[in-house]
Amino acid sequence: xxxxxxxxxxxxxxxxxxxxxxxxxxxxxxxxxxxxxxxxxxxxxxxxxxxxxxxxxxxxxxxxxxxxxxxxxxxxxxxxxxxxxxxxxxxxxxxxxxxxxxxxxxxxxxxxxxxxxxxxxxxxxxxxxxxxxxxxxxxxxxxxxxxxxxxxxxxxxxxxxxxxxxxxxxxxxxxxxxxxxxxxxxxxxxxxxxxxxxxxxxxxxxxxxxxxxxxxxxxxxxxxxxxxxxxxxxxxxxxxxxxxxxxxxxxxxxxxxxxxxxxxxxxxxxxxxxxxxxxxxxxxxxxxxxxxxxxxxxxxxxxxxxxxxxxxxxxxxxxxxx
Amino acid sequence: xxxxxxxxxxxxxxxxxxxxxxxxxxxxxxxxxxxxxxxxxxxxxxxxxxxxxxxxxxxxxxxxxxxxxxxxxxxxxxxxxxxxxxxxxxxxxxxxxxxxxxxxxxxxxxxxxxxxxxxxxxxxxxxxxxxxxxxxxxxxxxxxxxxxxxxxxxxxxxxxxxxxxxxxxxxxxxx
Numbered sequence: 467x468x469x470x471x472x473x474x475x476x477x478x479x480x481x482x483x484x485x486x487x488x489x490x491x492x493x494x495x496x497x498x499x500x501x502x503x504x505x506x507x508x509x510x511x512x513x514x515x516x517x518x519x520x521x522x523x524x525x526x527x528x529x530x531x532x533x534x535x536x537x538x539x540x541x542x543x544x545x546x547x548x549x550x551x552x553x554x555x556x557x558x559x560x561x562x563x564x565x566x567x568x569x570x571x572x573x574x575x576x577x578x579x580x581x582x583x584x585x586x587x588x589x590x591x592x593x594x595x596x597x598x599x600x601x602x603x604x605x606x607x608x609x610x611x612x613x614x615x616x617x618x619x620x621x622x623x624x625x626x627x628x629x630x631x632x633x634x635x636x637x638x639x640x641x642x643x644x645x646x647x648x649x650x651x652x653x654x655x656x657x658x659x660x661x662x663x664x665x666x667x668x669x670x671x672x673x674x675x676x677x678x679x680x681x682x683x684x685x686x687x688x689x690x691x692x693x694x695x696x697x698x699x700x701x702x703x704x705x706x707x708x709x710x711x712x713x714x715x716x717x718x719x720x721x722x723x724x725x726x727x728x729x730x731x732x733x734x735x736x737x738x739x740x741x742x743x744x745x746x747x748x749x750x751x752x753x754x755x756x757x758x759x760x761x762x763x764x765x766x767x768x769x770x771x772x773x774x775x776x777x778x779x780x781x782x783x784x785x786x787x788x
Numbered sequence: 789x790x791x792x793x794x795x796x797x798x799x800x801x802x803x804x805x806x807x808x809x810x811x812x813x814x815x816x817x818x819x820x821x822x823x824x825x826x827x828x829x830x831x832x833x834x835x836x837x838x839x840x841x842x843x844x845x846x847x848x849x850x851x852x853x854x855x856x857x858x859x860x861x862x863x864x865x866x867x868x869x870x871x872x873x874x875x876x877x878x879x880x881x882x883x884x885x886x887x888x889x890x891x892x893x894x895x896x897x898x899x900x901x902x903x904x905x906x907x908x909x910x911x912x913x914x915x916x917x918x919x920x921x922x923x924x925x926x927x928x929x930x931x932x933x934x935x936x937x938x939x940x941x942x943x944x945x946x947x948x949x950x951x952x953x954x955x956x957x958x959x960x961x962x963x
Contacts, residue, residue, distance in 0.1 A: 482941050486916070517951065520894050524898065525916075534802065534806040537806050601836060604836075
């Protein structure tokens, strides 16, 4: 082979391509013309055709389907396992500062106001053993909905939730009770404690909400002290709580310290058989503790909840100024 | 929040990727593990894949990468031909004598493929047994399409040389 003529050497790529069906028309023509007068190359071409035929036979001799089917079944099991463990997250800008959102196959598992520590200091690491991967594209839709919500263009975040960061059944029941507090309504820690059937566990409820892994979507900002104090939020960032309440039309007293809701600017509902809601000036209702009493940002909300105007104070006739 | 899209990727491409890995590797268990690794990796990257991306080419590239990592970890490259892998092909026509000859040729060809340097072997199998285009082969092997083509041609030359060593010159002269 080393004594090949330079012309034959030059032709070799075209010759191999011709024998194995990869040559263009020009290549084939060139090879045809050459092998007509060159016996060694004619022999070469025939040999490469044998190789080509053999390779085609190998193509047909694929491993049996059953083998691949078995492998595919095992793959599906592992994929299901991976899916259940995989958590994706991304950090987005928002009117409330940088927010991290994480989700799994089951739903949103973490919403977090990022502090100075950034992602490294966040709870993403606490998501346990799952595989955690940053994926902005995956979470972009949630971010868009969150922005709409924070700017008052959306009143619901109907996200499936993954409760994996709930620390106990009690924790989870508190978070789920908080989800049931509607947009524009305010209740208290005592109110939630009563709702879940543990009326004396007010502090435990407050602690559970302090460790809310899903703020905003689990609206712990709608839960305040019985006296109307906003108490804490996201560490010591009560201003975020005020902001979120303001978006929902729940007013707070300007300049009050500690921050508190403006009860005189909110409708009141103290559960009664007639399902009547009241003005804050109705009898002594404004002095009763929040919790048993629910505060409502608007008459529309009251009506959505199936409540009717009080026949004594007539909130329908004398609505609160907006 | 499931990914029905990825299930269709598995359904459409797993068989081929499995066969590819079965051919470049040696044992069924190896192809099983490596095809799983390929698709688990693909699943992690799936949602960030461009919508218009060529999924098949993308999977070949991942599988090739998975196999190369695996091969690097293996101390011994396979040198001997595993006769147990031989399967008769229905395509071999002709009488018993020709059949035996064709079978021997196939055995020699498989042995030669098994002895190819890794990049040539991967390029050859992708091109000749799976019809993968040279651009994709180049991307999979981190080289140009031209280099990919050169790998395939080198592989063909080696296979042919190997056949020559074991058989008298062919009587076939047809073009």
